[in-house]
Amino acid sequence: xxxxxxxxxxxxxxxxxxxxxxxxxxxxxxxxxxxxxxxxxxxxxxxxxxxxxxxxxxxxxxxxxxxxxxxxxxxxxxxxxxxxxxxxxxxxxxxxxxxxxxxxxxxxxxxxxxxxxxxxxxxxxxxxxxxxxxxxxxxxxxxxxxxxxxxxxxxxxxxxxxxxxxxxxxxxxxxxxxxxxxxxxxxxxxxxxxxxxxxxxxxxxxxxxxxxxxxxxxxxxxxxxxxxxxxxxxxxxxxxxxxxxxxxxxxxxxxxxxxxxxxxxxxxxxxxxxxxxxxxxxxxxxxxxxxxxxxxxxxxxxxxxxxxxxxxxxxxxxxxxxxxxxxx
Ligand SMILES: [Zn+2]
Numbered sequence: 001x002x003x004x005x006x007x008x009x010x011x012x013x014x015x016x017x018x019x020x021x022x023x024x025x026x027x028x029x030x031x032x033x034x035x036x037x038x039x040x041x042x043x044x045x046x047x048x049x050x051x052x053x054x055x056x057x058x059x060x061x062x063x064x065x066x067x068x069x070x071x072x073x074x075x076x077x078x079x080x081x082x083x084x085x086x087x088x089x090x091x092x093x094x095x096x097x098x099x100x101x102x103x104x105x106x107x108x109x110x111x112x113x114x115x116x117x118x119x120x121x122x123x124x125x126x127x128x129x130x131x132x133x134x135x136x137x138x139x140x141x142x143x144x145x146x147x148x149x150x151x152x153x154x155x156x157x158x159x160x161x162x163x164x165x166x167x168x169x170x171x172x173x174x175x176x177x178x179x180x181x182x183x184x185x186x187x188x189x190x191x192x193x194x195x196x197x198x199x200x201x202x203x204x205x206x207x208x209x210x211x212x213x214x215x216x217x218x219x220x221x222x223x224x225x226x227x228x229x230x231x232x233x234x235x236x237x238x239x240x241x242x243x244x245x246x247x248x249x250x251x252x253x254x255x256x257x258x259x260x261x262x263x264x265x266x267x268x269x270x271x272x273x274x275x276x277x278x279x280x281x282x283x284x285x286x287x288x289x290x291x292x293x294x295x296x297x298x299x300x301x302x303x304x305x306x307x308x309x310x311x312x313x314x315x316x317x318x319x320x321x322x323x324x325x326x327x328x
Contacts, residue, residue: 099209100202100205100206100208100209101205101208101209104205104208105201105202105205108149108201108204108205109193109194109197109198109201110125110126110193111145112142112145112146112185112197112200112201113126113128113130113193113197115132115138115139115141115142115145116130116131116132116136116138116139116141116142116187117129117130118130118131118190119131119190126193128193129190129191129192129193130187130188130191130192130193130197131187131188131189131190131191132185132186132187132191133186133187133189133232133233134186134227134228134229134230134232134233134234134273135163135186135227135228135233135234135270135273135274135276135277135279136233136273137277139185139186139277140277140278140279142185143163143165143185143225143277143279146165146167146185146200146204146225147165147167149204150167150204150207150223151167153167153169153204153207153208153211154169154170154211155167155168155169155207155222155223156168156169156170158281158283158290159279159280159281159282159283160244160281160282160283160284160285160286160289160290161243161250161254161280161281161282161283161284161285162227162239162240162243162244162250162253162254162270162274162281162285163227163240163274163279163280163281164224164225164226164227164240164241164244164281164285164290165224165225165279166180166222166223166224166283166290167204167207167222167223167224168220168221168222169207169210169211169217169220169221169222170220171216171217171218171219171220171221172216172217172218172219173218173219173220174220176218176219176220176293177219177220177291177292177293178219178220178221178222178292178293179219179220179221179222179292179293179294179296180203180221180222180223180224180292180293180294180295180296181199181202181203181206181221181222181223181224181295181296181297181298182199182200182203182222182223182224182225182226182295182297183195183196183197183198183199183200183203183225183226183229183297183298183299184196184197184199184200184225184226184227184228184229184230185197185200185225186227186228186229186230186232186233187230187232188230188232189232191230191232194300195230195299195300196226196229196230196297196299198298198299198300199297199298199299200223200225202298203222203223203224203298204223206221206223207221207222207223219293224295226238226240226241226244227239227240227270227274227279228240228270229241232259233258233259233260234256234257234258234259234270235256235259236248236253236256239253239256239270240253240285243285243286244285244286244287244290245287246286246287246288250285253270254269254270254271254274255269255270255271256269256270257269258273
């Protein structure tokens with residue numbers, strides 16, 4: 001499940017890639033506040049699909065427009081529309097030279113997938129599916145991995161009351177709400193290695209490219225990992241991003257009991273499990289405490305449609321929208 005949420009929490013837009021049979025991504029990175037540009041994301045995603053292998057080659061930097069107003073300032077004021085040449089920092093004319101490292105991205109995906117790997121289908125160490133249910137021991141391990149990776153990129157990390165993880169790379173205007181990328185690291189019991197995992201790792205790869213190229217951005221840029229986005233263990237999908245959006249009360253989320261009882265016969269609640277693995281954070285789970293200029297998610301839903309139709313590549317036919325307030 002993937003969600004694109006506005007900073008106001010008033011809009012939740014699900015980008016469905018259900019007909020896309022995994023696999024490759026050509027360009028990703030949209031620094032924009034315009035929702036319409038998310039369609040470009042899909043276009044780029046689909047441009048060079050190749051079965052079973054990702055090809056994430058290019059970073060595309062797009063200037064933000066002024067459609068989002070944050071605290072009286074336009075998003076354009078804090079966007080990544082300027083990169084200065086002074087002090088060894090890249091000129092904005094160097095944008096085209098920034099490229100993600102696709103083998104590093106794949107290594108990152110597989111590195112994190114050590115935690116919760118399951119359902120082997122081949123000889124290669126990476127040829128497994130995933131069973132990393134939210135807030136279980138493997139989820140704790142991959143969270144530790146995520147935080148360590150982000151901190152190695154000089155990101156500031158924080159954890160909110162729902163265990164949502166935020167890694168933010170400061171820009172020149174460090175008080176500006178960050179442009180966020182990300183998704184979720186939890187999986188279904190019979191999940192795959194991409195899904196939301198791709199979205200989180202793609203965000204980390206983007207930060208890595210910015211870091212290694214000494215790019216100073218105007219505003220902050222970060223990656224988020226939303227807790228229990230799949231809803232497989234605690235039966236409410238997107239519950240923690242929902243709390244952040246103030247669409248789900250915190251207590252409702254905290255008191256959600258897991259679907260299947262543990263070995264002790266007890267059904268643990270989200271709050272109990274957040275405490276147990278050490279990810280019950282201090283930051284208020286709300287867009288007010290953790291505002292975002294915008295949020296981009298690369299995400300792959302996996303379904304049998306293409307296999308059934310014996311096709312190698314699918315095309316996104318649309319996106320579904322859920323409005324919490326009636327406006328979007
Ligand atoms: Zn998902």
